[in-house]
Amino acid sequence: MNKKTSLMFLAFAVLAILSGCEPLTVFDSKGPHAETLSNTIILSIITMAFILLIVYALLAFMLTKYRASKTPDDYEPPHEEGSMALEITWTVIPIIIVTVLAFITVKTTTSVETTPEGYDNTEPLVIYASSSNWKWHFSYPEEGIETVNYVNLPTDRPIEFKLYSYGPITSFWIPQLNGQKYAMSDMVNTIHMAADEIGSFMGRNSNFSGRGFAQMEFEAQTMTQEDFAEWVADVKANEEPLTEEKFEELLAAEHVGRSSYSSTHLEFSPPPMEHSEMDMTDEEMDHSNMDHTTDSQEESKETHAH
Amino acid sequence: MSMEEIFHPMQEPMILMAAISIVVGAIVVVAGLTYFKKWGYFYKNWLSTVDHKKIGIMYIAVALLMLFRGGVDALLMRAQTAVPNNGLLDAQHYNEIFTTHGLVMILFMAMPFVIGLMNIVIPLQIGARDVAFPRLNAISFWLFAAGCGLLNLSFIVGGSPDAGWTAYFPLASTEFSPTVGNNYYSLALQLSGLGTLMTGVNFITTIIKMRAPGMKLMKMPMFTWSILITNVIIVFAFPVLTVALALMMLDRQFGTQFFTMANGGMDMLWANLFWVWGHPEVYIVILPAFGIFSEIIATFARKNLYGYKSMVMSMVVISLLSFLVWAHHFYTMGHGVMVNGVFSITTMAIAVPTGVKMFNWLLTMRHGKISFTTPMLYALGFIPIFTIGGVTGVMLAMASADYQYHNTMFLVAHFHYVLIPGTVFGVLAGYHFWWPKMFGFRLNEKLGKLGFWLIAISFNVTFFPLFILGLDGYARRMYTYSESTGYGPLNMLSFIGALGLAAGFLVIVYNIFYSWKNMPRNEKADVWDGRSLEWATHSPVPEYNFAVVPTVTQLDEFWFAKKEGRDITAGKFEKIHMPNNSAAPFWMSGFFFLAAFFAVFSAWIPAIISLLGVFGFMIARSFEKDHGRYISVEEIMETEKRLRGDK
Numbered sequence: 001m002n003k004k005t006s007l008m009f010l011a012f013a014v015l016a017i018l019s020g021c022e023p024l025t026v027f028d029s030k031g032p033h034a035e036t037l038s039n040t041i042i043l044s045i046i047t048m049a050f051i052l053l054i055v056y057a058l059l060a061f062m063l064t065k066y067r068a069s070k071t072p073d074d075y076e077p078p079h080e081e082g083s084m085a086l087e088i089t090w091t092v093i094p095i096i097i098v099t100v101l102a103f104i105t106v107k108t109t110t111s112v113e114t115t116p117e118g119y120d121n122t123e124p125l126v127i128y129a130s131s132s133n134w135k136w137h138f139s140y141p142e143e144g145i146e147t148v149n150y151v152n153l154p155t156d157r158p159i160e161f162k163l164y165s166y167g168p169i170t171s172f173w174i175p176q177l178n179g180q181k182y183a184m185s186d187m188v189n190t191i192h193m194a195a196d197e198i199g200s201f202m203g204r205n206s207n208f209s210g211r212g213f214a215q216m217e218f219e220a221q222t223m224t225q226e227d228f229a230e231w232v233a234d235v236k237a238n239e240e241p242l243t244e245e246k247f248e249e250l251l252a253a254e255h256v257g258r259s260s261y262s263s264t265h266l267e268f269s270p271p272p273m274e275h276s277e278m279d280m281t282d283e284e285m286d287h288s289n290m291d292h293t294t295d296s297q298e299e300s301k302e303t304h305a306h
Numbered sequence: 307m308s309m310e311e312i313f314h315p316m317q318e319p320m321i322l323m324a325a326i327s328i329v330v331g332a333i334v335v336v337a338g339l340t341y342f343k344k345w346g347y348f349y350k351n352w353l354s355t356v357d358h359k360k361i362g363i364m365y366i367a368v369a370l371l372m373l374f375r376g377g378v379d380a381l382l383m384r385a386q387t388a389v390p391n392n393g394l395l396d397a398q399h400y401n402e403i404f405t406t407h408g409l410v411m412i413l414f415m416a417m418p419f420v421i422g423l424m425n426i427v428i429p430l431q432i433g434a435r436d437v438a439f440p441r442l443n444a445i446s447f448w449l450f451a452a453g454c455g456l457l458n459l460s461f462i463v464g465g466s467p468d469a470g471w472t473a474y475f476p477l478a479s480t481e482f483s484p485t486v487g488n489n490y491y492s493l494a495l496q497l498s499g500l501g502t503l504m505t506g507v508n509f510i511t512t513i514i515k516m517r518a519p520g521m522k523l524m525k526m527p528m529f530t531w532s533i534l535i536t537n538v539i540i541v542f543a544f545p546v547l548t549v550a551l552a553l554m555m556l557d558r559q560f561g562t563q564f565f566t567m568a569n570g571g572m573d574m575l576w577a578n579l580f581w582v583w584g585h586p587e588v589y590i591v592i593l594p595a596f597g598i599f600s601e602i603i604a605t606f607a608r609k610n611l612y613g614y615k616s617m618v619m620s621m622v623v624i625s626l627l628s629f630l631v632w633a634h635h636f637y638t639m640g641h642g643v644m645v646n647g648v649f650s651i652t653t654m655a656i657a658v659p660t661g662v663k664m665f666n667w668l669l670t671m672r673h674g675k676i677s678f679t680t681p682m683l684y685a686l687g688f689i690p691i692f693t694i695g696g697v698t699g700v701m702l703a704m705a706s707a708d709y710q711y712h713n714t715m716f717l718v719a720h721f722h723y724v725l726i727p728g729t730v731f732g733v734l735a736g737y738h739f740w741w742p743k744m745f746g747f748r749l750n751e752k753l754g755k756l757g758f759w760l761i762a763i764s765f766n767v768t769f770f771p772l773f774i775l776g777l778d779g780y781a782r783r784m785y786t787y788s789e790s791t792g793y794g795p796l797n798m799l800s801f802i803g804a805l806g807l808a809a810g811f812l813v814i815v816y817n818i819f820y821s822w823k824n825m826p827r828n829e830k831a832d833v834w835d836g837r838s839l840e841w842a843t844h845s846p847v848p849e850y851n852f853a854v855v856p857t858v859t860q861l862d863e864f865w866f867a868k869k870e871g872r873d874i875t876a877g878k879f880e881k882i883h884m885p886n887n888s889a890a891p892f893w894m895s896g897f898f899f900l901a902a903f904f905a906v907f908s909a910w911i912p913a914i915i916s917l918l919g920v921f922g923f924m925i926a927r928s929f930e931k932d933h934g935r936y937i938s939v940e941e942i943m944e945t946e947k948r949l950r951g952d953k
Contacts (some may be wrong), residue, residue: 025779026710040707041777048697055664055693062671063686066607067678077674082613082666090665091658098654101704105654106647108706113643168477169573171638171713175779179709182639184574185476185567189640206713206781208470210477211397214784 025175030197030222032116033178040108047097112178116194119158124192127151127159128264128271131183131205132166132251134212139264145235146242146264148256150219151203154228155195163189164271166251171207174220180206188271195222212254235260244268325462354889356440358425359847361447363744365422366737368454370815372414375458377811379407381804384768388801390789400785401468402487406461408471409491413498414454416591416725419733421450421505424533424594427740428509430840431527433518433858435851438511440885446501446508448895453498456902460490464906467491470783472584473554475565475576480558486906492555493902497895499547506540509533518839520858524618527838527861528604528611531618532597535625536590542629543586550579559908574639581632589628592724593621595732596663599685602735603667605834606682607674610862613666620659627656637705638712646705653703660696664689679834680754684735687762688727695723698773713783716776722769734761734814742833746846747825749817757813764806771796771803837865842875844949850882850937853946879946882937894923 022028027042029035064070111117115124128139129151138151153159163172163183173180178193183205205216223231240246242261247269250256339345352360382403386395395403425443429436437443460466467487469478478488513534517526526534554576556562563571604611611617633641633649667689676682698720702708711717742748780793787793832841842864843852854877860866867874897919904913 024774024777026777037707037710040704041701041710044701044704044707048701051697052693055668056690058665058668059686059689062668062674063676066671066674067676071675075675077607077609079610080612080669080673081610082616082669086665086669087613087616087662091662094658094661098651098657098700101700102647102651102654105650105704105706106643108704109646109650110643112706112709167567168482169474173713173781175710179706180638180712181709182636184639186572187640202779204779204781208401208474208477208713208783210469210482211401214397214786 025202028176030199030201031177031193031195032118033112033193034176036108036111037179040104043104044101047101051097113192115158115160115192119194122157124158124160125154126162127153128162128164128266129172129183130164130166130271131170131172131209131216133254134205134209134216135250135253135256136172136203136205136216136218137250137265139266140232141264141266143232143236144263145232145239146261147235148250148259149217150221150258152228152231153195153220153222154225155198155222157225158192158194161191161193162271163191168209169207170205170209170216172203173206174201174203176201177220182207186272188273198222198224215255236262238262328458328462349889350887353892354444354887356436356444356885356887356891357849358429358437358440358443359744361443362422362425362427364447365418365425365450368451369415369419369422369733372410372418372454373811376407376410376415377808379403379410381808383407384797384801384804386785387787387797389798390787390791390794392786395785397785398468401470401783402461402466404783405467405470405473406457409457409467409495411725412471412587412591413495414450414457416729416733417498417502418450418454419737420536420591420594420729421446421502423598423733423736423740424509424536426744427736427840428512428530428533429516430743430843430847430851431530431838432513432516432521433839433852433855434512434516435855435882436885437508438516439508441888441891442504442508444888444891445895446504448891449501449504449898450498452895452899452902453494453496453501456497456899456906457490457494459903460487460494460906464490472577472580474580475554475557475571475573476567478554478558478576479566481566489555489558489906489908492551492558493906496548496551496555497898497902499544499551502540503544503548506537506544509537510541513537518855518858520863524615525858525861525863528600528614528617529594529597529838532593532600532621535621536593539586539590539593539625539628543583543590546579547583547587550576550583553579555905559905574636577636577639578632581635582629585632585635586625586628588724589624591729592732593624595688595729596621598732598736598739599667599688601838602681602685602739603670605739605836606677606679606685607671608677608835609670609674610837610865611666612670612672613662614861616662617666620662623659624656627652627659631656634703634705634708637708650703650705654700657696657700657703664693664696679738680749680751680758681735681739681834683755683758683762684731684738687758688731688735691723691727691731691762691765695720695725695727698723711776713781714776715772715780715782718782719769719772719776722765722772726765726769734758739834740840742829743840743845743847747821747827747829748833749821750825753813753817753820757810757817760806760810760813764803764810766803768800768803768807771800832868835868837862839864844946848945848949850884850942853879853882853942879939879942881939882942883934884937885934886932888932890923890927894920897923 026034027038029038126141128137128141130137130139135149136151138147140146161172163181164187165183165185167185170183171180172183172191174193177195178191181189181191183189199222201220201222203218203220205213209216239260239262241263242265246261247265339348352364355361382395383400386392386400425437428434465485465487467473467478467490468485469483469488473488473491476482478491513526513530553562553564557564557566557571563569565571565573565576567573600611600617630652631649633645634653637646637649678686698716702711702717702720711720738749738754775793775796778793780787780791829845831843831845833845834841839856839858842856852875854875856863856874864874897916901913901916901920904910904916
């Protein structure tokens with residue numbers, strides 16, 4: 001076996017061990033961003049397996065060749081100060097590896113933090129995802145509908161989730177579509193994704209947020225754009241609008257099942273500032289809007305406090 | 307707070323059992339001391355000691371005790387998650403247990419174990435008679451013990467912290483965490499943190515000012531170097547924790563809004579402050595382990611450490627970088643590509659000096675003559691297992707990929723792969739290595755090796771499956787999961803591994819009793835054919851450490867002196883100045899403990915009265931005229947004769 005085939009063999013062995021029979025969730029990507037991440041992870045595993053191999057080979061060599069039982073009784077090890085050449089070698093090679101990985105990191109981070117490639121011309125679907133106690137609220141401002149604990153997504157269209165929280169920090173995560181991002185009470189984070197396939201995917205809060213954390217899951221269902229439009233029309237026509245009282249009731253509850261509404265909470269309980277807005281100077285900010293935001297946030301927190 | 311609320315945790319049967327076992331344990335200790343009439347001995351020789359060796363032994367004793375407390379927590383967690391939808395623990399109890407597991411293992415097991423070993427070894431390794439400030443050292447220990455006691459008390463009285471060992475706000479605020487649990491968090495960590503900060507000051511001074519004549523910085527043993535750097539990190543990092551905890555206490559008990567959701571409080575400010583301390587903290591517990599492995603690998607390969615200068619340099623670089631990587635703990639908070647990119651690069655950069663150390667250890671063994679003693683097994687087990695932790699660390703450092711690992715079992719597996727083969731193997735290696743120096747007899751090698759193999763194998767069985775579970779989307783800190791996730795079998799495997807780990811640690815403790823009864827007492831001072839100064843004095847070490855302080859001309863002076871047939875401890879005896887024992891640190895920390903305990907329940911008047919007690923001791927100390935005492939030449943001669951006569 002030459003070096004290249006043995007390396008390939010090793011890579012496959014590692015992947016086989018890691019993936020078992022079915023592919024693991026993180027490698028079972030259903031969207032461009034999740035795929036980028038999956039590829040990044042596989043590449044890093046192969047690189048790391050290579051490093052492990054070198055260390056293990058060196059260790060095995062030292063332990064078999066220089067064990068006391070293999071050396072003569074009167075053997076006395078020499079005094080060795082170290083070697084400049086070797087020191088430089090094992091400093092420079094890791095620096096090269098790290099530089100390459102750093103380059104890949106910056107490139108892939110940039111990529112997954114923006115609209116997926118090839119979707120730039122399509123208008124993104126904006127969904128506000130907010131967490132309260134141990135549930136998720138999804139508001140579709142454009143469509144004027146809201147859901148709890150499930151989110152329907154059209155395929156082949158870029159999606160932008162705007163994340164915030166009515167309580168502790170939570171982390172919004174649909175591993176098969178993209179990595180996670182925090183939802184916090186004092187600012188809005190944006191996460192981009194797109195789905196290539198129709199299916200039902202696990203979504204959850206991955207950041208510990210108290211007693212009901214383990215059950216804080218939601219279902220992300222992807223469907224064709226026609227099915228999606230049909231579902232929106234159906235919710236619009238058949239569900240009750242979300243009133244302020246009803247929303248406060250929802251916020252106060254610990255766990256609830258799924259529900260749908262023909263209006264969103266964004267009008268009476270708007271989200272906090274966008275992360276990028278926080279860097280603005282006072283003059284740039286729209287004060288009338290800001291004050292309103294803060295006040296209604298405060299109110300909703302107070303009702304939430306018990 | 308009503309009595310009912312205070313004793314609320316006792317309604318849980320498991321907590322009641324734990325409470326009963328703590329009370330029974332305390333009664334047994336008190337009864338034992340009374341029955342054997344050892345109170346006077348205990349008070350005079352241990353509670354009021356300022357001897358660095360005894361303080362070190364007490365640190366290690368508490369660390370072992372806490373290893374079991376944290377270990378039982380771990381076993382309960384693994385048992386709860388071994389099967390889907392398990393009902394062994396409820397969510398609240400599980401949350402308290404993983405929170406205290408983290409706190410206990412890092413702050414009350416790893417830290418005191420490291421500090422214990424440095425207490426015992428550092429003055430000996432540099433040829434000093436004690437640390438620079440012996441009484442301060444005692445205060446450090448008793449403050450640590452007070453903090454440790456306070457945190458453990460939370461389990462019984464009032465409820466344990468339950469917001470994770472990271473205590474992220476706003477979850478840890480009174481709004482979402484209304485019990486006193488997180489008051490215990492801020493106050494217990496504050497007490498022990500103060501102690502640690504004092505240790506930092508003490509050991510930097512000791513190593514800078516009290517080295518044996520001729521021991522230049524670049525002639526210090528590698529363990530001493532690692533401890534010097536560790537303590538510099540402590541002095542820079544711990545004040546951040548002090549401030550963060552004070553702000554936390556103000557938020558929770560005085561209504562300020564630093565980290566809360568209202569009035570401009572910033573939840574991520576806590577996360578930043580916590581990790582500005584928290585990441586260097588990781589290096590505080592890992593660098594000493596690197597130092598210990600350096601000593602042990604050189605000793606049992608019978609060769610000097612390869613690349614001494616680059617070993618020192620790499621630790622200095624690691625210590626600097628350790629302060630520049632904290633934001634990698636929350637790549638997912640939404641700071642832009644620029645910030646994430648910078649922190650990815652600084653984090654990955656740490657792999658370079660760590661790799662340098664790894665290759666130097668490997669090359670130390672080349673042309674060596676390796677004997678597989680228990681300490682050496684830990685050092686050799688460290689290399690392959692820790693490397694897995696290291697390379698997965700590089701994987702986690704990549705911000706983009708971290709969006710998929712963050713908050714998952716992959717992360718949990720990674721940091722256990724760093725902390726257990728790094729810190730835990732390190733302190734266990736040091737513990738087996740220096741045990742004969744502490745007590746004058748060895749630990750049984752057969753039991754030691756059995757313990758090592760049980761731990762090394764079970765460790766991998768416990769934690770490797772977690773890498774796979776993490777990649778399968780298993781978030782950490784979930785008290786249960788449904789069967790349909792398919793996480794069951796690997797979790798069961800992990801639980802079986804945890805049982806093996808428990809067995810390994812039981813063997814280690816059993817070895818203390820076994821060796822105490824069976825191992826020969828006439829060990830020579832230099833049991834392992836060592837290289838540094840601690841092996842030049844008797845085992846167990848006399849109070850004054852060295853009758854004659856050795857003079858050093860090179861690294862590994864003791865080793866070369868042995869080869870050349872020189873006795874570096876020969877010379878004329880002179881009277882030795884030693885510090886007096888004092889019970890003040892013990893009582894002062896007792897008042898500290900009371901003040902903190904009352905403060906937990908916001909009982910401010912008794913808390914202030916207790917603090918007055920603390921100030922009372924400080925005032926008394928400033929008027930105290932204590933110039934220490936001298937050990938006469940006759941006494942030294944007698945002691946030396948007795949210790950040498952044994953051999």
